[in-house]
Amino acid sequence: MRLLLDAGNTRVKLSWMSLSAQARAPVVAAFGYDEMAGLGAWVAALPERPLEVWAVGVVDSARMVQLEQLLSAASGAQTAAGLPVHWQHSQMYAAGVRSEYLPSHALGPDRWAGLLGVAWNERRLAGNSLAPVLLASFGTATTVDALLPSEAQAADEYVFPGGLILPGVQLMARSLAQGTARLPEEAGVTRNFPAQTRDAIATGVAAAQLGAVWRQWRRIEQSSSRAPARLYVTGGAWPALEAEALQWFEPAQIVWLASPALDGLACLARQKQEAGH
Numbered sequence: 047m048r049l050l051l052d053a054g055n056t057r058v059k060l061s062w063m064s065l066s067a068q069a070r071a072p073v074v075a076a077f078g079y080d081e082m083a084g085l086g087a088w089v090a091a092l093p094e095r096p097l098e099v100w101a102v103g104v105v106d107s108a109r110m111v112q113l114e115q116l117l118s119a120a121s122g123a124q125t126a127a128g129l130p131v132h133w134q135h136s137q138m139y140a141a142g143v144r145s146e147y148l149p150s151h152a153l154g155p156d157r158w159a160g161l162l163g164v165a166w167n168e169r170r171l172a173g174n175s176l177a178p179v180l181l182a183s184f185g186t187a188t189t190v191d192a193l194l195p196s197e198a199q200a201a202d203e204y205v206f207p208g209g210l211i212l213p214g215v216q217l218m219a220r221s222l223a224q225g226t227a228r229l230p231e232e233a234g235v236t237r238n239f240p241a242q243t244r245d246a247i248a249t250g251v252a253a254a255q256l257g258a259v260w261r262q263w264r265r266i267e268q269s270s271s272r273a274p275a276r277l278y279v280t281g282g283a284w285p286a287l288e289a290e291a292l293q294w295f296e297p298a299q300i301v302w303l304a305s306p307a308l309d310g311l312a313c314l315a316r317q318k319q320e321a322g323h
């Protein structure tokens with residue numbers, strides 16, 4: 047079997063697929079960097095021994111090496127080279143998606159794999175008649191990335207024209223606590239007119255996050271004269287934003303994905319395998 051791994055700034059997400067499968071297993075496990083023993087135990091308890099890992103990472107190289115060593119040890123790799131880890135980088139084109147990011151390799155590989163995963167999910171949901179979609183990933187940072195149907199004749203492709211990066215929910219709230227004398231880092235709830243400090247912060251942060259999403263939704267409507275078909279959402283901070291999102295979008299417009307980046311990695315691994323036969 048093949049392990050799939052997304053090393054984000056806060057947590058490592060993992061899933062797996064059998065070498066002959068079209069898609070990954072439905073399970074997604076997440077571990078903070080202070081929970082690496084749990085990650086090792088999760089790998090050791092898999093139903094089969096992994097033979098390779100397909101991965102994206104946005105952490106420093108020391109952390110990547112640490113992960114490689116942990117995965118080798120936990121999977122009981124028999125060779126001196128350990129368990130091969132194929133770190134993926136952003137490209138100009140893969141799996142039916144063309145990137146216009148400049149330079150294309152500067153795009154976070156987690157964003158790239160996430161876009162490939164969304165394109166794959168959208169094709170399964172809506173077939174090959176492509177409509178614009180938006181992916182909002184609420185992780186350590188928040189990213190809001192668009193996929194537009196290619197305007198090239200007969201091209202059954204998506205174009206990624208670019209997207210936004212802003213501080214994530216926890217980073218926004220923490221920066222207020224760290225940069226002011228009177229603002230606490232406390233849990234609050236979103237309200238129309240927040241009348242307590244903690245709710246004022248929670249609502250301000252949620253409004254900033256969803257405001258960014260709404261801006262890109264409108265930009266797509268204006269630039270492609272077509273409303274996006276769906277807003278795909280993911281990331282650990284989504285539960286804090288769901289109530290606010292429902293103020294701006296219809297429930298039927300929102301599709302939550304546990305990990306589009308791991309779906310995208312599954313696409314890339316499958317394509318490589320098919321190309322090899």
Ligand SMILES: Nc1ncnc2c1ncn2[C@@H]1O[C@H](COP(=O)(O)OP(=O)(O)O)[C@@H](O)[C@H]1O
Nearest residue numbers: 054055056057184185186187215216281282283
């Ligand atoms: N139990 C939790 N552990 C870690 N992060 C959490 C948790 N609950 C909510 N979060 C939020 O999720 C974010 C991490 O989400 P994740 O999608 O894993 O991010 P990344 O890909 O950047 O590692 C945190 O920055 C925080 O805002």
Ligand SMILES: CC(C)(COP(=O)(O)O)[C@@H](O)C(=O)NCCC(=O)O
Nearest residue numbers: 054055104152153154185186187211
């Ligand atoms: C934007 C990100 C920090 C998001 O990382 P995350 O919050 O998912 O850990 C990451 O994708 C990244 O480091 N990107 C490189 C710069 C870019 O995408 O342009």
